[in-house]
Amino acid sequence: LDLVDVAETLAHLADRSLLVVVAAAAITRYRMLETIRQYGVERLDELDEENPIHDRHLRWCQATATTRVAEAAATMDATAEPTTAIDTGSRASADELRAALQWAMTAPNRRVEAHNLAVGLAQLTSARGMTSESQRRYEQAADLAADDVTAARFLTLAAEVALSRLAGDEALRLFRAAADAAGRA
Numbered sequence: 507l508d509l510v511d512v513a514e515t516l517a518h519l520a521d522r523s524l525l526v527v528v529a530a531a532a533i534t535r536y537r538m539l540e541t542i543r544q545y546g547v548e549r550l551d552e553l554d555e556e557n558p559i560h561d562r563h564l565r566w567c568q569a570t571a572t573t574r575v576a577e578a579a580a581t582m583d584a585t586a587e588p589t590t591a592i593d594t595g596s597r598a599s600a601d602e603l604r605a606a607l608q609w610a611m612t613a614p615n616r617r618v619e620a621h622n623l624a625v626g627l628a629q630l631t632s633a634r635g636m637t638s639e640s641q642r643r644y645e646q647a648a649d650l651a652a653d654d655v656t657a658a659r660f661l662t663l664a665a666e667v668a669l670s671r672l673a674g675d676e677a678l679r680l681f682r683a684a685a686d687a688a689g690r691a
Contacts, residue, residue, distance in 0.1 A: 560609050564619055567606035570599050571626030578633035603627050611650070621650035625660070632667065641667040641676070648683075654691035658684045 507515070516536055519525045525536040538546070550556040603623055610620035628643035644664035651657035665680035 557613075560606075560613070563602075564606050564610055564616065564623075567603050567623060568619060568626075571603055571623060571630065574599055574603075575626055575629045575633070578630055600627065600630060603630075607646075611646075617650055618652070621647055621652070624650055628660075628663070628667075637667050637671045641671065641673075645680070648687070654687045658687035658691060661687060 516525060520527050520536065523539075524542050525538060528535045528537055547556065550559055603626065607620055607623040607627065610616040610623060613620075624643050624647040628640050628647060631637075631643060632640035641664050644660050644667060648657040648660035648664065651660060661680050661684035665677045665684060668674075668677035668680055
């Protein structure tokens, strides 16, 4: 399909209330109603197309994570306070990343991609001042790490985020887990 056909198709589906239009300053996004999404998943499963669609979504999310992390880093300087206000595009992207991470974690051959998405989400949520989620995502990255050296690195990052949240017990637990992983390495 060319871009005009895609735009017309999206408008047609929105006119029939199968998609919800989410307008933002820079971009218009479309969201499926949950019942429509569930029906679509069932149809994809019947046609044996669910995994290829998830793979394409995962590739898009990986590229989006890279872009969003770079954007977040570019907007912050050393003295700026992180903002908890996420614009609609960033929030929608983060939701997409979370969904892709959830799927990738259940796909045995997508462990590396799941790890990379967890890292991207940890960095993005950290830059946005969402430290609780950032800590959880660094812990997920450690769980998905290919080796103990990498696990120790991400457990240490999770511990540092816990310290920034003044969560000393969690920081101690994570520093100990990082030391254990480093010892195994």
